[in-house]
Amino acid sequence: MKIYVIAAMGLLLGAAPAPEPQWQPIFDGKSLDGWTPKITGHAVGEDPLHTFIVQHGAIRVSYAGYKSFNGEFGHLFWKAPLKAYRIRFEYRFFGEDLPGIKVWQATNSGLMLHAQAPETMRRDQDFPVSLEMQLLGTPRPTEEPTGNLCTPGTTVVFEGKRDPRHCIPSSSPLMPVGRWTKAELEVLPSGEITHFIDGKAVLRYSDVELDPESEDAKPLIAAAGGALQLKQGYIALQSEGHPIEFRNIELQRLE
Template identity: 40%
Template structure:
């Protein structure tokens, strides 16, 4: 009896030790996701501009610049007008499931030869094609947009955190939505007010837009489709193809805007 009790005791100790080791191994294999600073506050290292009418990497007239530790979209050097130079500044790598957060506010700079809808309007593109695959004369990247808007006319609602879809489709309330843009439920903000934005994306399933900590829009199944984007390479426009990952880009479309505190973590 004593021998059996001793063996049982030893086996119990071994099992406890093994379980403890498994727990430790599991903790090592599943580290907690860490926030990554996307912007170093000093220069545009790790970012690539792509502006309509220009090749990828050409930051025409210093459109995207670093001012006081933030990324600023600025048109001071656009001496020949806007000429539809819609632009995007892309981060260095693609993401699939992630949580991105940033703060933004508009400036009082707007080029009057830009389309009227660009007034106090900008955005962050995600699940985008890579900048080097965007043709010189392609106006918009095939992507999904967290659209940033501010008040245009006092007293008239103009929510921010909307969804727009150049060359893409999404499902809203369970059905594929034919609209190019879907409005969020956010309040309207003044143009010079700082707004905190969050974008949570789970591959090609759920997408969540948040404004100042509140969820304002949810949709699902981002995929290639729809219109708006023009002059693209057909190999990157396969309608119905699920968007499981892609690049992130900050937008410039004739309206001055400032981005700061850009962070991201993979989920």
């Protein structure tokens, strides 16, 4: 009888709301534990010039060991693939561009999401098949907002249609070099993805697919039996030729 009474009371009062998912740090501020580098021209895990280091509680993209940039695009992958989540962090550009970069690389970095596993990348592959929350600073040759979307080997639906552009600009204001900026990314179970800069939504898109025209994506499509839909993957911090720092990196799982 007591069981029936408790059940009836639960129906009348309504079930308790599910607790809010907790934010968890995925960078301890002291080491690169849980993170793996992939530098163009090198095997997974190799970073001979110490591109990714920890300094003053931040992950720093350092070019202290470089004389010039010779195509060594770098990505620092977190250990586990993700499907539905929020990630937030702070970043700031500092210092000068490395000699040898192309114009578009100036004050340019990013957070990759839905990325292929690092061990599936070719040794000389520049970028993982992924989406990129592009981070830009000013001054740069072409002043552009931060928090944009770039699509190496992928496509998305933007404003109701599949958008073929490699980069889609956000509505963020320009962000100067040297300023700590708050960035956040939300990936919902529905597949809708939103970029936030300093707490404001600046870009929204959905329905991520592998691009059948991309040479890097073709092996992934074949491995998926021809399926194009992309619902999960790894996150990675990017090095593209300008020093940048990332700190206070936290994850909230929504699965």
